[in-house]
Every structure is written in structure tokens, then in C-alpha cells.
Amino acid sequence: MFATEFEYKKANSVSEAIQLLSNDADAKLMAGGHSLIPLMKLRLARPGTVIDIGGIAELQGITANNGILRIGALTTHAQLAESPLVRDSARILWETAYGIGDPQVRNRGTIGGNVSHADPASDLPTVLVAMDAKFTIQGQGGITRRGSRTVAAADFFTGAFSTVLAENEILTAIEMPVLAANQHSEYAKMAHPATSYAVVGAAAVVTMDGNTCTVARVAVGGLTPSPVRGQSVEQALVGQELNAETIAAAANLIDNDLGSDIIGDIFASAEYRRAMAAIELKHAIFHATGLAHH
Amino acid sequence: MKIQVTVNGKAHEKDVDPRTLLVHFLREDLGLTGTKVGCDTSQCGACVVNMDGTTVKSCTCLAVQADGSQITTIEGLSPKGELDAVQEAFWNNHGLQCGYCTAGMIMTAVELIDKNPNPTEDQVREGLKGNICRCTGYHNIVKAVLAAAEAKRS
Numbered sequence: 001m002f003a004t005e006f007e008y009k010k011a012n013s014v015s016e017a018i019q020l021l022s023n024d025a026d027a028k029l030m031a032g033g034h035s036l037i038p039l040m041k042l043r044l045a046r047p048g049t050v051i052d053i054g055g056i057a058e059l060q061g062i063t064a065n066n067g068i069l070r071i072g073a074l075t076t077h078a079q080l081a082e083s084p085l086v087r088d089s090a091r092i093l094w095e096t097a098y099g100i101g102d103p104q105v106r107n108r109g110t111i112g113g114n115v116s117h118a119d120p121a122s123d124l125p126t127v128l129v130a131m132d133a134k135f136t137i138q139g140q141g142g143i144t145r146r147g148s149r150t151v152a153a154a155d156f157f158t159g160a161f162s163t164v165l166a167e168n169e170i171l172t173a174i175e176m177p178v179l180a181a182n183q184h185s186e187y188a189k190m191a192h193p194a195t196s197y198a199v200v201g202a203a204a205v206v207t208m209d210g211n212t213c214t215v216a217r218v219a220v221g222g223l224t225p226s227p228v229r230g231q232s233v234e235q236a237l238v239g240q241e242l243n244a245e246t247i248a249a250a251a252n253l254i255d256n257d258l259g260s261d262i263i264g265d266i267f268a269s270a271e272y273r274r275a276m277a278a279i280e281l282k283h284a285i286f287h288a289t290g291l292a293h294h
Numbered sequence: 295m296k297i298q299v300t301v302n303g304k305a306h307e308k309d310v311d312p313r314t315l316l317v318h319f320l321r322e323d324l325g326l327t328g329t330k331v332g333c334d335t336s337q338c339g340a341c342v343v344n345m346d347g348t349t350v351k352s353c354t355c356l357a358v359q360a361d362g363s364q365i366t367t368i369e370g371l372s373p374k375g376e377l378d379a380v381q382e383a384f385w386n387n388h389g390l391q392c393g394y395c396t397a398g399m400i401m402t403a404v405e406l407i408d409k410n411p412n413p414t415e416d417q418v419r420e421g422l423k424g425n426i427c428r429c430t431g432y433h434n435i436v437k438a439v440l441a442a443a444e445a446k447r448s
């Protein structure tokens with residue numbers, strides 16, 4: 001299968017990429033190409049120009065400073081999964097990256113491309129909402145134009161395959177707080193057997209004082225157009241001693257947060273996915289708190 | 295667009311249409327037909343080649359993205375005609391039937407063993423997740439990869 005014809009341009013810096021985007025209404029950025037190329041081959045995407053940002057050095061790199069883990073947009077899933085810094089700072093992200101697709105998908109796919117594509121079945125959006133990540137976005141400078149801005153993960157996703165990114169903006173980095181020793185995190189998913197995409201995914205980050213939960217952030221995805229934060233679940237967890245009963249009771253409340261827009265397809269109906277959300281979330285919290293093991 | 299790619303140690307400079315997939319460039323422009331197209335949808339791994347040290351599905355990579363890179367295909371594993379350790383292990387363990395998946399399987403296995411010289415059976419199965427075989431049932435492929443890892447260690 002071949003894409004429709006397009007012009008290919010390689011950007012060497014973020015500013016060059018923004019310049020190229022701003023001058024061409026029919027242009028699309030390409031990072032790893034592992035969502036864009038399949039779409040172009042199916043001709044569901046037909047950009048007139050492809051701007052390859054895959055070689056931009058300033059979009060690379062993983063650092064942790066002053067309690068903040070910063071990940072460049074071009075970081076591949078394999079780089080996340082192989083990074084001791086990510087393992088020690090945000091275990092949930094490290095483990096989730098390893099569960100994406102297969103080795104070749106992880107070698108090419110990037111965190112920036114994954115979230116910008118905003119596929120409801122992607123794993124990272126759900127995890128980044130639970131981690132309270134902040135996305136740094138670069139647009140065109142100047143007085144009347146937007147320069148750099150930062151958007152919380154929960155506000156970045158606006159629906160299936162849609163985000164707050166404007167046509168001439170680039171996601172440059174993702175930042176999140178480094179987890180402390182008493183903060184535990186886990187992602188659990190019901191994976192599509194062919195692709196590993198999430199049919200239902202659930203992420204939990206809990207802060208513990210002994211056996212008692214003091215702060216909780218949970219999110220589910222895969223079954224909704226974009227990740228949904230489980231505020232009812234969080235409220236039920238806080239102040240509780242976490243055990244099989246309290247976790248199950250809290251996880252069941254996710255139904256209150258899901259809303260009515262639930263995805264159903266030939267693989268899994270909306271009713272089924274809805275029922276699985278509480279189950280996956282329960283798994284995530286169990287594993288995070290060490291009450292269950294893989 | 296002009297691209298420069300080094301494939302199996304040999305430098306090439308070619309003019310390509312930007313929409314040319316890397317797999318078609320290798321097969322049709324360079325005549326390296328060891329790399330196969332199975333699904334053409336990033337799922338089966340028949341098209342796996344090594345680009346700058348890591349494996350990629352060449353049906354999901356544009357030839358222009360490979361500009362300036364070093365590529366190894368199945369043909370490059372045994373430049374002098376002898377078998378490489380992984381190829382030898384596939385041969386000895388009957389790790390193939392029709393052979394359609396084999397080039398991709400071997401390219402994935404080479405990277406797997408490079409990264410993890412002493413893999414467990416589970417790690418081998420996990421590492422071959424992106425490679426589908428319609429014939430063997432995987433058992434002998436896994437055996438072959440474990441045997442290749444052992445051979446490389448000793």
C-alpha cells in the first residue's frame with residue numbers, strides 16, 4: 001500500500017519545524033511514523049507535506065531535576081522502557097512503555113507522537129493523566145502569536161484523536177513529579193491480542209502513610225474517547241486503609257465517572273468495557289499497593 | 295528525493311519518491327528480496343530489518359527516513375556465505391517451515407540476543423511478539439533462539 005504523493009521535508013530544529021508548519025496548511029509532522037504512516041497507507045491521512053521531526057536533537061533526552069522528570073517528545077517507548085531513571089522516577093511509565101505493541105513498535109514510536117495522535121486505545125495518555133503530567137507546547141513566537149505554553153495532561157486530550165495542539169504547534173516535552181518512596185503506581189490493561197492496544201486500561205498512583213492512602217490519582221482509558229479521571233474512586237480511597245474490600249469498593253465507583261460516551265466495537269461491546277473498567281482499576285490499585293503480584 | 299543509505303556495508307545513493315516504503319526500496323531498488331512483506335500493516339514482522347542498531351518494521355518506515363542510516367538485512371548477516379549463529383540455530387532446530395517469516399524472525403532474534411545474551415524462554419516469546427509465523431507454532435523458533443543465545447555465549 002502506498003500513501004498519496006507528498007512532499008518530504010526534514011526539520012533540524014523546533015523553530016524550523018514550526019516555520020515549515022506555519023507556512024503550509026496541508027503539512028503534518030512525523031516523529032516515529034508508527035501511527036501516521038499506517039494512516040497514510042490507508043489514505044485516511046493525505047498530507048501534502050510531511051515534516052520529519054525525527055532527527056531534532058533538542059526533542060531528545062530524559063532528565064530528572066528538582067523532583068521533576070522531564071522527557072523529550074522524541075523519546076521512544078524503548079528508551080523509556082530501558083531507562084533506569086524512568087524506572088526509579090515513574091515506575092508506572094517505565095512498565096507501561098514495555099507493554100506497548102512489540103519491540104519494533106517500541107523502537108520507533110515516540111511518547112510525543114503517541115499522545116499527539118491521541119488514539120483512545122493508547123496507553124500513555126491514561127498513565128500521564130494519573131501521573132498529573134504537564135505537556136510543554138511550542139508555537140510561533142512574537143507578540144500576537146502563541147509562544148510556549150504548558151497544558152496539564154487532563155486538559156490536553158479533547159476527544160478521540162484530538163488534542164489542544166494548534167496546527168502550528170509542537171509538543172516538545174512532558175514533565176511529571178518524581179514519585180517518592182511512599183508513592184506507588186501501576187497500570188493494568190486488557191490488551192487487544194493482536195496489537196497490545198488497550199481495550200480497557202487503568203492507571204493508579206497512590207500515596208501511602210503506612211497502610212492508609214493519603215492521596216490517590218486514578219484514570220481509565222481505552223473505553224472512552226480520551227482518558228477519564230476517576231474522582232469518585234480517588235475520594236473513596238483517601239483516608240482508607242487499603243485492603244481487598246476497600247479497594248474493590250472504591251474501584252467499583254469508576255462507573256460514576258465514566259459518563260455515557262463509551263466505545264464499543266466488534267471486539268468488545270460498550271457494556272463489556274464498562275464492566276471491565278472497575279476490574280482493571282482494581283488490578284492496578286492492588287498491584288500498586290503490593291497486595292497482588294504479577 | 296536523493297537519499298544515501300549504507301546497506302549491509304555497501305553505500306548507495308538513490309533517487310526515491312518520498313512515499314516509497316523502506317521495504318520496497320530494499321527489495322525493488324536494491325534487489326534484496328530476503329526481506330518480505332507479509333501483512334503490510336505493521337503487525338507480522340516479515341519485513342524486520344536493523345536500522346542503526348535497532349530493528350524496525352520496514353513496511354512502516356519511509357525510505358527517506360532511512361537517509362544517512364546503516365541498515366542490515368538478512369543478506370548482511372552472512373556476507374561470505376557462511377551462516378551466522380542465529381541462522382545456524384534455526385537450521386539445526388528446524389525453526390522454520392515455509393520460511394516466509396524467517397528473515398524477520400532472525401533479524402528480531404539477533405537484536406534480542408544482543409540486548410539480552412542470556413534470555414529466558416518467556417523473554418524470547420515476549421521479544422518475538424511482533425513476529426508472526428503461520429506455520430511452526432513457534433516452539434522450534436523459540437528453541438532456536440535459545441540455542442543461538444547459548445552458542446553466542448560460549
Ligand SMILES: Cc1cc2nc3c(=O)[nH]c(=O)nc-3n(C[C@H](O)[C@H](O)[C@H](O)COP(=O)(O)OP(=O)(O)OC[C@H]3O[C@@H](n4cnc5c(N)ncnc54)[C@H](O)[C@@H]3O)c2cc1C
Nearest residue numbers: 031032033034035036101109110113114122123171196197
Ligand atoms: C502494530 C502497532 C501496535 C501498537 N500498539 C500500541 C499499544 O499497545 N499501545 C500504545 O499506546 N500504542 C501502540 N501503538 C502506537 C505507537 O505507540 C505509536 O508509535 C504512537 O502512537 C505514535 O508515535 P510516533 O512517534 O510513531 O508518531 P507519528 O506516527 O510520527 O505521529 C502521530 C501523530 O502525532 C503527530 N505528532 C508526532 N509528534 C508530534 C509532536 N512532537 N508534536 C505535535 N504533534 C506530533 C503527528 O503529526 C501525527 O499526527 C502501536 C502501533 C502499531 C503500529
Ligand code: FES
Nearest residue numbers: 332333334339353
Ligand atoms: S509486512 Fe511489515 S509488519 Fe508485516
Ligand code: FES
Nearest residue numbers: 391393427428429
Ligand atoms: S515458517 Fe512459514 S510463516 Fe513461519
